[in-house]
Amino acid sequence: MNLERYSQLVLTAALETIADQRVSLMVLAEISEAGLSLEPFLCRAMQVADAILDLIPDADGDDGQLSFNF
Amino acid sequence: MIDVTKPLETMDGKPVTYVGTLTDGRILVEVTYGDLNLYSLGRHKALETRRADGRKGTGWQTSGDDLRNKVVERVIYRNVYADGTVGETGHATEQAARERSKYGKVRIGLLKQTFHNGKLVNAILTSGMPWFRDRANPQGRTANAEDFARK
Numbered sequence: 701m702n703l704e705r706y707s708q709l710v711l712t713a714a715l716e717t718i719a720d721q722r723v724s725l726m727v728l729a730e731i732s733e734a735g736l737s738l739e740p741f742l743c744r745a746m747q748v749a750d751a752i753l754d755l756i757p758d759a760d761g762d763d764g765q766l767s768f769n770f
Numbered sequence: 771m772i773d774v775t776k777p778l779e780t781m782d783g784k785p786v787t788y789v790g791t792l793t794d795g796r797i798l799v800e801v802t803y804g805d806l807n808l809y810s811l812g813r814h815k816a817l818e819t820r821r822a823d824g825r826k827g828t829g830w831q832t833s834g835d836d837l838r839n840k841v842v843e844r845v846i847y848r849n850v851y852a853d854g855t856v857g858e859t860g861h862a863t864e865q866a867a868r869e870r871s872k873y874g875k876v877r878i879g880l881l882k883q884t885f886h887n888g889k890l891v892n893a894i895l896t897s898g899m900p901w902f903r904d905r906a907n908p909q910g911r912t913a914n915a916e917d918f919a920r921k
Contacts (some may be wrong), residue, residue, distance in 0.1 A: 703913060707852065707878035708897045715895060747854020752881065755848070755856060756893050 701734035706741075713745035718753060772797070772824035772837055779841075782834035795822045799837065844885045852876040852900065852918055868901070874920065876913040877901045 709730060713723045723745065731741050772778070774797060778786040789798040796819045804813030820826055824837030846860030847867035853875060861867035864880060871877040878900050884892040900913035 703900045703915065703918060704897075706918075707900045710852070711850070711879050711895055711897050744852060744854050748850060748856075751850075751854060751856040752893075752895070755881070755883070756890060 701730070701736065706731075706736070710741065710744050710748060713742065714748035714752065717745060717749040771822050772820075773839055777840035777842070778824075778837050779839075780834060781832070781836045781838055784835075786837060789817065791822075792819065796820065797822060797824070797837070801835070839887065841886050842888075844888075846883050846885075848881045848883070849875075849877045850879040850881055850895065852878045852913070853920075856881060871901060871903050871910065873904045873908075875902070876917050876920075 709727050713727050716723050716727065723742065728738060731738055774788045774791070778788055778799065780786055780801065785802040787800040787802075789800055791797055798817065798819055800815050801818050802813065802815050818826075818835075820837050821828070826833045826835045826837075846862065847864050848860055849857040849867055849871045851857070851872065855875070857867070857872060859870070860883070861870060864882070867880055868877075877898070879895055879897045882894045882896065883890055900918070901910050902913040902917040903910035
């Protein structure tokens with residue numbers, strides 16, 4: 701897996717965490733299938749999610765304040 | 771009460787200039803009519819009054835000619851880094867954010883925040899090619915696995 705894809709998945713996981721408080725199996729499977737460790741991946745994603753929530757406290761609401769553009 | 775010390779416009783977006791307040795509390799304003807996109811075509815200004823709350827009518831009805839404080843939109847861009855941090859600086863343009871990512875960090879995305887009158891109304895997270903800058907290479911380059919592993 702290249703770093704661009706890995707970065708995309710980190711951001712995807714972060715946004716999934718913000719929206720649903722969980723990371724989808726598809727994302728986790730892609731990381732696992734690439735032979736990468738889940739722990740550092742999830743750690744990065746959680747940190748990104750926390751940093752975004754610090755800036756946008758209502759991002760986990762249903763007002764659509766935060767969207768994806770991948 | 772509408773705040774006449776801040777920029778005004780009508781509800782349907784016509785430009786409004788505050789002129790003064792009458793002794794009975796009504797507001798005197800200059801409203802610009804006509805298509806602003808067509809060069810002066812049908813464009814004219816009219817001196818009109820509004821109630822203190824900005825409404826044109828006296829009843830409960832609302833109108834496109836009611837006043838509101840003009841929506842001041844501000845957009846900023848922040849870098850999102852691989853170490854899970856988001857840049858403290860809000861850059862005015864996407865390009866400025868890209869060119870000024872923090873030394874020693876890998877940028878993995880950009881967070882675009884839109885504010886209306888200082889209130890956050892929208893945020894978009896965009897991913898991109900991981901990018902790394904440092905003192906030796908202020909222009910930056912595509913990040914590699916070693917950059918990613920930095921703390």
